[in-house]
Amino acid sequence: MVGGSSGINAMAWVRSPSLELDAWSQLGIQGGWNWEDLLPYMMKVENVSLGDPTAYPGSTKPSGWDDNFYGRDGIIQVGYSRTFTGVHEPFVESILNLGEQLNEDQANGRNLGVANGAHAVDITTGNRSYALDYFTHNQGRTNLLVLTGATVTRILLSNTGSEVEATGLEYISNGETYIANASREVILSAGTAFSNIRLLELSGIGNKAILESLGIETVLDIPTVGENLQDHNSVTTTYLLKEPAPITLDALQNNPQFFQEQMLEYLVNKTGLLTTLPTYSYHALQTFFSPIEVAELVNTTKYEISQRNLSKFQELQAQLQLKWLEEGTVGQIELSPYADRKIMSFGVELARKIANTSPLVDLIESELNPGPNANNDEVRGRDCRGTAALAPKDLGGVVGDDLLVYGTSNLRVVDARFVESVCLLCGADAHISSF
Known part of the structure; x- marks a missing residue:
């Protein structure tokens, strides 16, 4: 794919904390590999549009407000969600009620806290923005061939x-x-x-x-x-919502009229829930089931919410040469006996704590996934690097x-x-x- 992972990585646009980037120079890597020297280049690549100042309970400023840390003239278009589901506000309020702080400037070198996450999406069109945009701006050059x-x-x-x-x-x-x-x-x-x-x-x-x-x-x-070889390990926790459920992305498949309304909203204004869909690709159910079976599945579909608990680091690293060179495949990357598993378990524990805190708890019927007996190794996702x-x-x-x-x-x-x-x-x- 031209543009690589910049076009498929959930379009997430999360800058590393200053402490992590400064660790390079502390290791002895020179040549500007630190927060202060890299910041101008991170800003140069992006064109950040301001978010909605009322997006999160208690927020007073629009996301992306600080010109000292956000670029305005780059090729990559960066924006923030302006449309939210009915569980968004209760979810954020529950996290804040647990003592977490709102972070209204997550690109300043400290990205901890609750924030409206940035995505490499052009808010004027609702389309992704990624490395291919550099090619479209330069494809007429005589010294460039793709x-x-x-x-x-x-x-x-x-x-x-x-x-x-x-x-x-x-x-x-x-x-x-x-x-x-x-x-x-x-x-x-x-x-x-x-x-x-x-x-x-x-x-x-x-x-x-x-x-x-x-x-x-x-x-x-x-x-x-x-x-x-490192992995961004993750575990997803999913909860069934009580009826009548607030509007979630499930309404796009459960309610044909609502879907048509959202489609019109997107086509006319480039806004609405269709601009907030995750960047995963799914096969049509008809690929695997008959029309009757599909109808039965859709009719029994209810409203759910999910949290993805992602571990930033992996203690136990792997080597991949033999299997990858010989077979072109990579096996499961194991979690370390203590640190990695402990972090993932803590993530699930935190997700459950949020789900059991008001006001979110008032919307939840039960936990569907992973369940109390699930093994983290079996349910975690993968994002290999390093x-x-x-x-x-x-x-x-x-x-x-x-x-x-x-x-x-x-x-x-x-x-x-x-x-x-x-x-x-x-x-x-x-x-x-x-x-």
Whole structure:
């Protein structure tokens, strides 16, 4: 997908706290890898529209109000939800009643608290805004070519000098193999926590023992390539609402008239509940069931709410080289016996505490998922990253502060995989930092 994870990562636009970004310089990474130096670039990429000042109970300012921390001239359009379901206000009030604080300026380096989350969505059209927007602004340039439907198979490397030089790459397009020669640099942004690493290792950069076991000639022995695999673990808690239930997104499927009203609202004004839908893709029920079975399912559908409890960090990291290189698959990433499981359990406990606090508790009939006996490993989601860490080499880094792969003169890794360092940096959305 052109634009990569910036177009599919729930369109979340959550900036990392200053303490996390400053940890890079504390590790010894120089060259401006800290909050103060990165902030102007994070602002440069975005064009933030103001949110509704009445969106949250107790709020006095519109989200995105502070010009010291929000960009106004960037290509990526960033906005805030202006339409909310009937459970939004009771949900927020319950959190505040538990003692949490409202955060009306979550981009200032401290993003803890209750806030109206920003999304990379153009509020004038209701459409997502992501890295592809840079291409549309520059597609007329004579020195830019985007080749879709092609698969890179390896990087061509020369090991004749003191440093390894990337001379080009090999790729397959329409069943034919081609060579693209590099005049200056080769820059990797292959996406996910896996593709860049696979390319490096298939090209001979990685753990020598693993490469030799697979018959790959080692050009650069960097044992930490493919290590440090981390996951954004998550558990979703779902609750059945009492009847008559307030308006939720379920009304879009349960109430045809309401859906038509919302569709008209979106087509005319680019507002309404259809602009708040999650960015997951679902198959039509008719793909799997007969029309009669679908009708029975819809008729029994009730109104529910869900909370997603997401752990920013993972203590137990994984290596993926052998399975990924041999099979192109990655197995389950285990949670550590104590810290990771404890964090996930705390998330579920907090979700239940919110659900049992007034006024939200007055709307809930019962908990549907995960249930008291559910295993976190069975219900958690995945968001893998961190396999080409930006860190000093002696601490397990793969790239340095110039994003050059250690030991090379012109091979860089620039996508979000470098962001998660060996010290568990950047628990927020990494693609903001990669911009």
